[in-house]
Every structure is written in C-alpha cells, then in structure tokens.
Amino acid sequence: MATTATLTLTSADIAGDPVNVSKTATLTKAGGTSNMDQSTGLNRVHLRETTNVVLLGAVAGGNDLAGKVYIINKATDPTLYITVTINAQIIGKLYAGQWLFMPWSQTDTAADIEIAATNWSSTTGDIPVEYCLFHEDTKILPDA
C-alpha cells in the first residue's frame, strides 16, 4: 500500500536556462517508513461563500501526526480565486486551475483549513473546488 505525490515543475523561459524540477514523495506516517493509510478520497464542493468555511477541521489527536492536503480550484474563469487559510492565517490564493499540496500538522484544534470564494458573486457562478486529505490519525473524521 503506498501513496505517492509527484511534482513536475517546468519552465523553458522564466530564466536564461530551463527550469526542470521533478520530485516524488512517498506519503508515510510521521518519522517512519510506514505508508499513510487513511484518506478522505477525492471530494468536490461548489463554493459560493465569500467568507471562510471549514474545509478540513483539525482535531487534537492529529498533532504530531502526518497529514497531506491537496486542494485545487477547478474554475475556468481566470479571475475567480479561493483564499486558503489555516487558523484564520492566510496561506494564499488559488486562481482557476491552480492547486496546492502541503503538510498539515493540526497543531491544535484551531488549525482548521478554511477556504473562501472571496470574489464570488451571483453572476460569477459557483467555484468548484476539489480536495483530498491523506493522514494517519485514527480519531479524525475529516468531513469537516
């Protein structure tokens, strides 16, 4: 049983020489080689909230355990973005087609991952967001 995440980062022209980064991480439990064995599976929501809503709720048992979060903004309008925060601290904005992949510590129960369709309006249409969590915490029921 294994979960892998491979990044291919390329640019032919952002610098004088091409940029090519390829990196594969095997998702394991914290500090060991045992494979991460729990997942929410891939989820899809249609976001129209301009204020933060909880995407993944932190639990106390998750602290010191490994977790990896994948979020993608599936909108096609390049002006539409979602704002991703952790414990109300802004991480950044994902515009249409952009994604993030990051570890998630759940250092305390306030470390929720929240998203907002910050510039949504009734004329823009919903912003489809897909996300997935891989983790090792047996106490978490990560459906927010």
Next chain:
Amino acid sequence: MPTTTATIALSSDATDSALSVSNTATFFKAGSGTSGMDTMTSVSKVLESLNQVDLLAYTAAAGATHNFLYINNPSTDVTEYFRIGLGTASGSTSPQETEEIGRLYGGDWMLIPYGAADANSDVMITPSVATAMTVEYMLFN
C-alpha cells in the same frame, strides 16, 4: 511572457478503489489567464541549529502580487523534518510563529500559493535536528 507549469500526479491505493489524480497549474499573475509569472528565486540553505528562522520575510510588494512557493526537504532520513509555519520575526534571535502549517519530513515537498497577506506572514522554518539540514525553496511571482 514566461510559461511556468506545475503538474501534480497523486496516486494512492489507500482506498479500495485506487485514486489517481493529475492536474497541471500554470503560474499566471493574479487574475490573469495569459500573463505568466516572470520572477523566480531559487535557494538552497543549510541550517545548523534548532532555531526557528525566517525563510521568507513578508514584504508589501509580495503581498500585492500572486506568488507560488515550493519547499523541499531533500534529506534521506525520514525522521528529520522541518516545521513550516507563518509568523513574524519579533527580533533577530527570537522569531515567533503564528501558525504552523505542517512538517516536511525527509523526502517531502510542498507547493503553496503564498499570499504574504500581512506582517505576520513570514514563512518560518524550524529544523528538527541541529546537524546541518538542507532546505531548498523556489519562489515564483
């Protein structure tokens, strides 16, 4: 305008039906579907203490733009990790973390949009051991 793309391929058999996800993001400037990010910083650092340090300091200029940040822990020791957080440096020797995002163990990488939203948005990093851990990062904007 430059074109920079980031493709993720996620593969998992943690669930009974295997998961396979592949998506490519193009690093456009904020709100543009045509204007690519055109600035890149690429750094490799060796950290030799347990001190929390400022990996990226907030700047108003960064906050006014759209950024992507890649961080890699190239260690082959899976017990070694970096704590990655957002916070502010309250002094030269005692930076304060506001919020930990997560831990990057040996072999792990992360890619996030970096909002640099305010003065509490420095990217902070803390090694788990003091024996010369290397961190690599790239910032696009």
